[in-house]
Amino acid sequence: MPLDAPAGAEPEDALGLVRDAAVLVEGERVAWCGPRAAAPDVGAPVEDLGGAVVLPGLVDCHTHLVWAGDRTRDFEARLRGATYAEIARAGGGIRLTVRAVREASAEELADLAAPRLDALLAQGVTTVEVKSGYGLSLEHELAQLEAVALLGERRPARLVATCLAAHIVPDEHKERRGDYVRLVTDGILPAVAARGLASAADVFCDEGAFTLAEAREILTAAGRLGLRTRVHGEQLTGTGVATLAAELGAASVDHLEHVDAAGIAAMARAGTVAVLLPGATTFLADPALPPVKALRAAGVPMAVATDANPGSSPTTHLWLMAQLACVSYGLMPHEALRAVTVVGARALGLADAGVGRIVVGGAADLVATDAPGWRHLLYGLGDNPARRVWIGGREL
Ligand code: NIG
Numbered sequence: 453m454p455l456d457a458p459a460g461a462e463p464e465d466a467l468g469l470v471r472d473a474a475v476l477v478e479g480e481r482v483a484w485c486g487p488r489a490a491a492p493d494v495g496a497p498v499e500d501l502g503g504a505v506v507l508p509g510l511v512d513c514h515t516h517l518v519w520a521g522d523r524t525r526d527f528e529a530r531l532r533g534a535t536y537a538e539i540a541r542a543g544g545g546i547r548l549t550v551r552a553v554r555e556a557s558a559e560e561l562a563d564l565a566a567p568r569l570d571a572l573l574a575q576g577v578t579t580v581e582v583k584s585g586y587g588l589s590l591e592h593e594l595a596q597l598e599a600v601a602l603l604g605e606r607r608p609a610r611l612v613a614t615c616l617a618a619h620i621v622p623d624e625h626k627e628r629r630g631d632y633v634r635l636v637t638d639g640i641l642p643a644v645a646a647r648g649l650a651s652a653a654d655v656f657c658d659e660g661a662f663t664l665a666e667a668r669e670i671l672t673a674a675g676r677l678g679l680r681t682r683v684h685g686e687q688l689t690g691t692g693v694a695t696l697a698a699e700l701g702a703a704s705v706d707h708l709e710h711v712d713a714a715g716i717a718a719m720a721r722a723g724t725v726a727v728l729l730p731g732a733t734t735f736l737a738d739p740a741l742p743p744v745k746a747l748r749a750a751g752v753p754m755a756v757a758t759d760a761n762p763g764s765s766p767t768t769h770l771w772l773m774a775q776l777a778c779v780s781y782g783l784m785p786h787e788a789l790r791a792v793t794v795v796g797a798r799a800l801g802l803a804d805a806g807v808g809r810i811v812v813g814g815a816a817d818l819v820a821t822d823a824p825g826w827r828h829l830l831y832g833l834g835d836n837p838a839r840r841v842w843i844g845g846r847e848l
């Protein structure tokens with residue numbers, strides 16, 4: 453998959469599709485790839501995949517995979533008519549999960565997250581971003597990120613940790629918001645960066661979370677610490693954070709249901725990735741959808757992710773998210789495939805290193821599918837077409 457498909461490229465060119473192809477793997481890396489007829493004669497054992505559609509390992513670039521507790525009551529409250537924001541104001545929502553996460557050890561959190569990660573691996577998702585954001589104190593944010601590190605030791609997936617200490621203001625700081633923002637900028641983010649527990653920081657800028665001015669402080673502090681930056685933004689209300697994030701060099705703005713024309717233009721200028729999260733709009737039955745046509749017309753790269761979390765998107769089905777991105781948002785199948793591979797990798801700053809692509813020198817993270825053709829991958833709603841998965845050349 454090419455890194456930047458030219459606008460208007462034919463679907464198969466945008467995908468870099470090679471028919472009757474071969475991939476030569478040496479150790480953990482791709483040593484050669486291209487048409488089988490041109491493949492070097494290596495004499496080594498050759499696996500015949502029988503004409504299967506083979507993709508780079510998928511990338512889930514936005515998850516909250518590490519969590520504890522139970523949000524089914526929130527779910528039922530919403531079905532009775534309460535909104536996500538109302539539930540949060542009434543003390544449910546993210547706060548409930550924070551209480552449960554603070555009671556769990558890093559080991560327990562990793563135990564809870566492992567089956568969720570296994571569900572992703574079974575779909576050929578080989579690179580997974582995982583956020584903190586349910587700890588909201590130095591001690592508990594570190595514990596949540598330590599759980600991500602433990603998970604990475606237990607499973608072969610490539611994990612990318614993001615510190616989302618700026619998810620919401622925790623109860624104990626409710627009357628002193630400024631103190632919490634300073635704890636994030638001067639305490640939590642520096643500690644996380646110093647320990648190498650995350651490579652990026654994220655801020656939820658929205659009603660009930662952080663203001664635009666607070667988001668600016670946090671993103672600026674994270675940037676100074678050498679962390680890549682991401683934003684949960686324009687989800688429940690339009691705040692203008694897409695413009696701010698693009699101007700500050702954030703890697704992505706995620707959600708975007710309420711992004712305005714200025715935000716789209718700023719993202720296009722800066723090359724900021726739009727991360728679309730159909731799990732959240734579907735589960736919250738949000739009538740506002742991200743403006744895919746305008747994002748496409750402006751040339752904003754679009755990724756799709758699960759947003760796996762207990763409140764707004766309790767799913768680990770990345771294939772279904774890509775399929776819903778087509779059905780509900782109007783992505784074309786080739787855009788959806790790029791969205792869960794190369795563009796997702798770009799949101800994580802890994803596309804140049806060959807993640808989400810099959811390129812010589814890149815890691816041999818591959819998925820062989822059982823679909824009759826690449827378009828079918830996005831067509832069977834709820835299908836998981838992955839049949840064989842390799843990470844660094846080793847089959848799972
Ligand atoms: O990405 N928008 C904010 N955060 C999460 C939801 C987290 C939760 O409800 O637990 C999201 O949708």
Ligand code: FE
Pocket residue numbers: 514515516684759761
């Ligand atoms: Fe999220």
